[in-house]
Each structure stands twice: as structure tokens, then as C-alpha cells.
Amino acid sequence: MLEARLEQANLLKKVVDAIKDLVQDCNFDCNDSGIALQAMDNSHVALVSMMLKSESFSPFRCDRNIALGINLTSLTKVLRCAANEDILTLKAEDAPDVVNLVFESAESDRLSEYDIKLMDIDQEHLGIPETEYAATISMPSAEFQKICRDLMALSESVSIECTKEGVKFACSGDIGSGSVTLRSHTNVEKPQLNVEIDLSEPVALTFSLKYLVNFCKASGLSEQVRLCLSNEVPLLVEYALSNNSYLRFYLAPKIGD
Amino acid sequence: EGTQSNITNFFQGG
Numbered sequence: 356m357l358e359a360r361l362e363q364a365n366l367l368k369k370v371v372d373a374i375k376d377l378v379q380d381c382n383f384d385c386n387d388s389g390i391a392l393q394a395m396d397n398s399h400v401a402l403v404s405m406m407l408k409s410e411s412f413s414p415f416r417c418d419r420n421i422a423l424g425i426n427l428t429s430l431t432k433v434l435r436c437a438a439n440e441d442i443l444t445l446k447a448e449d450a451p452d453v454v455n456l457v458f459e460s461a462e463s464d465r466l467s468e469y470d471i472k473l474m475d476i477d478q479e480h481l482g483i484p485e486t487e488y489a490a491t492i493s494m495p496s497a498e499f500q501k502i503c504r505d506l507m508a509l510s511e512s513v514s515i516e517c518t519k520e521g522v523k524f525a526c527s528g529d530i531g532s533g534s535v536t537l538r539s540h541t542n543v544e545k546p547q548l549n550v551e552i553d554l555s556e557p558v559a560l561t562f563s564l565k566y567l568v569n570f571c572k573a574s575g576l577s578e579q580v581r582l583c584l585s586n587e588v589p590l591l592v593e594y595a596l597s598n599n600s601y602l603r604f605y606l607a608p609k610i611g612d
Numbered sequence: 613e614g615t616q617s618n619i620t621n622f623f624q625g626g
Contacts, residue, residue, distance in 0.1 A: 480625070481623035481624065482625070589623075607622060609614030610617050
């Protein structure tokens with residue numbers, strides 16, 4: 356059986372909120388290392404990969420592998436019933452029909468309990484190769500969100516060009532063009548504002564802004580976001596969570612003219 | 613602007 360207790364319901368609320376517009380029905384794959392999710396969007400352009408390690412829960416118990424097929428709209432409805440600071444416990448039997456969610460207030464004696472019916476989801480699981488990326492950029496997640504939103508006002512696509520000079524986000528559309536360039540920057544007092552660029556060779560790729568803006572819904576999960584790029588492979592956008600847990604998005608590039 | 617590629621062109625099913 357599965358029993359996984361989260362100190363704050365807020366973490367799961369934010370994760371589900373960040374991915375629910377991209378993917379609808381997902382298997383939450385539970386095993387002794389934690390709870391994982393991998394799902395593509397309907398058009399097969401983007402891939403979501405979430406890992407909540409067992410260390411992110413206390414306690415965590417999962418005796419055998421269980422796939423919980425959950426509709427994210429249903430999960431969102433139930434998670435709305437939890438206060439952000441509630442303790443959240445997920446429970447399921449070994450061959451479950453439902454997943455049980457218990458919300459407990461740490462400050463009062465309230466205990467809420469909900470069951471969500473599970474679905475049989477036949478999802479293609481993709482193997483994501485280990486990649487040595489040519490460029491890795493760590494930057495404030497709010498800054499990345501603003502750049503994507505700003506450029507989307509002008510164009511559907513953004514080119515991300517990384518050289519030793521810095522990283523340039525550029526777009527052009529019907530009304531004109533725009534760009535934002537960032538250089539490496541260290542703020543000793545506020546390290547969450549750092550921009551770090553690690554480059555082994557120059558990279559230039561073009562991506563759909565609609566998807567990037569969607570990924571940025573995860574900005575509330577982490578002060579920093581990591582962008583990993585290599586020519587002609589999908590972009591990795593990673594929001595690191597505590598205990599080596601993460602929420603990753605992969606986006607296929609636009610190719611050719 | 614380029615043509616949007618598909619994520620399954622890069623990551624293999626299995």
C-alpha cells in the first residue's frame with residue numbers, strides 16, 4: 356500500500372496547478388523511491404516530468420509499484436478543499452480503485468477526507484537520454500516568466516541564443532521586434548537573484564512562447580529556474596524542489612525556416 | 613519562425 360504524508364498541501368497544489376493546463380490525465384507512478392509523473396501534452400510538443408522523492412514525505416511508505424491514474428481537473432477540485440498549510444496524506448491500496456486524500460489542520464482538530472476515482476491510463480513512457488547540455492542557465496524564475504510574457508506580446512516564438520557574452524532572448528512579430536539579454540550576475544546578499552551561465556559551446560534555438568509561458572506557471576515552486584540547451588535537442592526547463600525533488604518541462608524546438 | 617518539431621522525435625518510447 357501507499358501512504359505518503361506531506362508537511363504542506365501547498366507543494367502538491369502548486370505542482371498540479373503548474374501542469375494541469377498542459378496535461379490532463381496522468382499516471383502518478385509510486386514506488387519506494389517516491390512519486391513520479393511523466394506526461395506529454397496533447398500535441399506531443401512538450402513533456403512534463405515530475406519527481407517527488409520519498410524524502411520529501413514524512414513518513415513515506417510504498418510496498419510495491421502502484422500507478423495511480425488521475426484526472427488533474429478532479430485532483431484540482433479536491434486539492435482546493437485543502438488549506439495551503441494543511442498536512443496532506445495520500446493513501447492507496449495495492450490494486451486501488453481510488454486514491455484517498457486526507458487534509459489535517461496543524462492548528463485545529465479538523466480532518467477532511469476525500470477519495471478520487473482512479474482511471475486506467477495507457478500512457479506512452481518516453482526514455483529521456485542523459486544529456487550533456489552545451490549551455491546551462493540558472494536565473495530567477497520570476498525574471499524568466501516576465502521575459503516570456505513580455506515577448507509573447509510581440510511574437511509566437513522566441514530565439515534563445517547563448518554565447519560567452521550572455522544569453523539573449525529575442526523575438527520578432529508584426530508590430531516589431533524585441534530582445535532581452537542577460538549576463539552572469541552574482542548578488543551576494545540575494546543569491547536568488549543570481550544569473551549563472553555555464554557554456555561549453557554557443558547555442559541558438561527557437562521555441563514556441565505559448566509553451567514557455569505555460570511552464571512558467573511553476574514559478575511559485577522555486578525562486579530559480581534552470582534552462583538547459585543544446586543545439587537541435589529539446590530545451591529542459593527545471594524547477595528544483597527540496598530533497599532533490601523536481602518539476603521538469605521539455606520543449607521540442609522549432610526547426611528550419 | 614521554423615516548424616514545430618515533435619518531442620517524440622527526440623525521446624524514444626519504451
